[in-house]
Amino acid sequence: MFKKPLWVSSPHVRLPPHSAIASAVVGSLLSLSVQAVLPIPFAVMDTNENITTELGNTALVGNTVNVASNVSNETQNIQSTAAEQLLAEWRKQVQTDNLAQHTTWRRLLYFLDDNKNIFTKGKNKSLIDDPTFFLADNGQQDSAAELDAILVALSQQLTLPAVSKKPADNSSVLCRFPARVNWLVETLGIHHTGLQVDCPELDEWMTMLDPEQLSIMFGQEYLDNPISAFAHTLLRIDSKASVADPSQIHHAYALNDTVDGNPNDNFLIFAIKAASGGYDNRIEIDPYPERLANYLQKDERDTWTYQLDLTPSEVQQIMLHVWETKDLDIPYYFATDNCASEILRLIDVVRPQQNLLSQLPYAVIPSDVIKLLDDEQLLTNTLYTPSDSTLRQAQLNKANAAARLGYQAFNKEDINAIKSEDVNLASSISADNKRLEPLEIAVSDNNPIDRQPLQRGHVAVGQRGDNSYIDLGLRAGYHSTLDRPAGFPQFLDLEGVAATLRLYDTDSDKANQPKSVVLQNFTLIRGRSFNPVNSAKKGHTWGASVEATRVDDGSQAQARDHLVASTAFEYGKSWVFGTPTANTGEMPPQLCYAFATGALQGGRGINKGFRVGAGVNAGCRYQINNRLRAQAELQLPYWYHGSSAQPDVQSHYWQPISTFGLQYDIDKKQALRINASYDWQDRVEANDDVKLSYMRYF
Known part of the structure; x- marks a missing residue:
């Protein structure tokens, strides 16, 4: 509802007829309201106010509707001029401060100058190829062109009539690119009160x-x-x-x-x-x-x-x-x-x-x-x-401790009820799914801030059969059961992109000598997931590996080792034992496991160029103290190469291998490790392998 304007007579002004006055005054007042409803930048405020006053006086003394039309055209020209003036000032500041190459501006446009991806690193263009992400046609390749396009849109927005700034406009640059506009407004000192557009979608999202x-x-x-x-x-x-x-x-x-x-x-x-x-x-x-x-x-x-x-x-x-x-x-x-x-x-x-x-x-x-x-x-x-299984494990730990001390008797059904996710509904989230319940157990030792670095290098000296060697190794990540456990989930066993180069001290007078330098192992990925059956964890115990490794071919007499491609899968059960950390949801620290295994290996050096195997792997990992851990394992694979007519070549055979590892942590980034293995296949020439390694985590 508009109020009727008050008109004041002047003895020096001759008023036009009533109908002409109505048309002219309405047009002039609409023009005046353009500059009065919302604030505009200080840089153009005084000029626009003077021009608007002159236009208003012209409208008042005009005597035809054409006067209002001329005023409208002149107002548009003035607004266009004001926009050009603003744009010229901003462009000058942009050029002076080289804002188009500013790190923040380029990052807002996804020009990732520090991107590590080998497919996009070094490319001087935005990672985004969607044209709707840019105002400028060449915005993906030119951060300066995109900045200028935003400035043009802002200058036009600032000098629009105030009444046109009120309606909702989700397609406005202010609604589409609010982060870019916000940075430019702050950087260029633009008076943001003139930037007023309703953005229903953005407002609803932010609300x-x-x-x-x-x-x-x-x-x-x-x-x-x-x-x-x-x-x-x-x-x-x-x-x-x-x-x-x-x-x-x-x-x-x-x-x-x-x-x-x-x-x-x-x-x-x-x-x-x-x-x-x-x-x-x-x-x-x-x-x-x-x-x-x-x-x-x-x-x-x-x-x-x-x-x-x-x-x-x-x-x-x-x-x-x-x-x-x-x-x-x-x-x-x-x-x-x-x-x-x-x-x-x-x-x-x-x-x-x-x-x-x-x-x-x-x-x-x-x-x-x-x-x-x-x-x-x-x-x-x-x-x-803590997860639900961690809370159930904390209850299980208390029940087992009470049973050991004779405080309370628990039968198998009681224990299973504590372990069951269907029966035991303990959770950190309330039943109505709205809040976190107060923490009633001690914090587990798995804060990732406490971890040792994931990358690891090692140098080792060792003896295989009659030959001594030096190992040089590098691992991109991640963590094995012998590594320092603090900061990781219990029994995490996952390694990827690891390689070991072996340098032998060869003696040319001996038969079947290894090469002086060999690739001992390259692991693409290797891992085991342990979910012990006597813990509160659900899930299965399994393992898998994809690697290139050196193996001894037991099908031939005095067999040497050969580099083969190998893939294997394991599935079985695991168990925990020992005394867990008090009042926590951690499992007991000791672990034993047994897997049924299947493997496929291929390489030019072995009989028939391939072998398939099936068998059993069983072992235990023991946490001696906070710095010392040991692990022993027995592998019992049965290998098959395919039928062979040669009498001295076996087409299938058992090849038991026992391994042992011991690691002592010097500190968070250094450790000593002993590894030993023995191949029980009597056709293998070098059965034993022992080495001492210095491990450096970085």
Whole structure:
């Protein structure tokens, strides 16, 4: 409802007829209202006010409707001039400060100058090839062109009539690219009160999340899911309500970056595509309780949550940037562009001086990200949340202790009820799925901040048969049962991309001498998942390996070792024993296991060029103290090469091998290890192998 304007007569002004006055005055007042409804930048305010006054006076003394039309045209010309003036000033500042090449601006556009991916590193263009992500036609290749296009849009927005700024416009540059606009407004000192557009979709999204604080949540390694075998990280988005009370998780959301893989692909195809960028990444934003329940209840993984030391304005800027990028098709690379690298990239957008992503080695591993953020003092409050199986294990530990001391008798049904996830509903999440229950057990020794480095090198001296040697080895990751256990899930056994080079001290006078330098082993991946049957863990005990390794061919007399390609799978059972750490949900520290195994090996040096095997592997791992561990294993494979007409060649045979390992930790980054093995096949020329290694973790 508009109020009727008050008109004041002047003896010096002759008023036009009534109808002409109505038309002219309405047109002039509409023009005046353009400049009066909303504020505009100080740089053009005075000029526009003077021009508007003159235009108003012209309208008042005009006597036709054409006057209002002329005023409208002149106003548009003035607005265009003002836009050009603003744009000229901004362009001058952009050129002076070289803002088009500013690290933050390029990161906002996904020009990842510190990207580690071999397929995109060094390319001077954005990783995004979606044209909707850019205003400029060549924005993907030219960060300067994209910056200028944004400035043009901003200058036009600032000088629009105020009435045109009110309607909702989700396609506006202010709604599509709020993080870019926000950075430019702050950097160029633009008076943002003139930038007023309703963005219903963005406003609804931000209102739903109400981002006040960000935390990084670490879910520990889970070998039963290959994508999570090396752990996982996501962002917890806290609102004002969950900041005030962190246990009220129903007021928080989870931002999860994961691979958008095809569930119908088999494991091998899935792994190849995930590693090589054959899939896109997918950003999922879900209620935090739902996401957390998947870790604690479905996968039974403990989680560690660390508050990020970010200001509220940095949190807002990160979330605005997520808005710009959340629906884009961005290649996913398992080792380099993954859930952990995305979190570092988001922080790098608001903390360009720290260059977090460039500080990590080529492969970006979630636990390394946690350690880096801790080293950079970006982590504050820490929250440990035990999984359901950890809570059940704590109850089982108490029951077993009470039974041993004679305080209380537990029969088999009682123990099974404690171990059962269906009967025992103990959980860190309340039954209504809204809050975290108070922690009633001691914290487990699996905080990833306490880990030793995942990369490892070693030098060893040893003796195989009559030949001495030196071993030089390197492992890209991850952790074996003999490595220092602090900071890892119990009995984690997972190694990838490891190689050992062996240098023999050969004697040419002896027969069947090995070559002076040989590749002893190259492991692509090797792991074992232990879920002991007498613990509260669900799941199975299994193992798998893909490697190139040297083996002794027992089919021929005085057989030498040969390098073969080998793949193997194990399935069996495991058991724990001993006394667990008091009041924790940790399993007892000692482990025994037995596997049924199957293997396929191929290489030119062995009989028929291949052999297939089946058998049993059994062993135990013993934690002597905090620094000393031992492991012994007996392998009983039965090998088959195919039928042979040669009388001195066996087509099938047993080949028992016993192994022993002992490691002493000097400190967090150094250790000594003894390895010994004996091949019980009497046709093998060199049966025994013993070596002492110095291990360095880095």
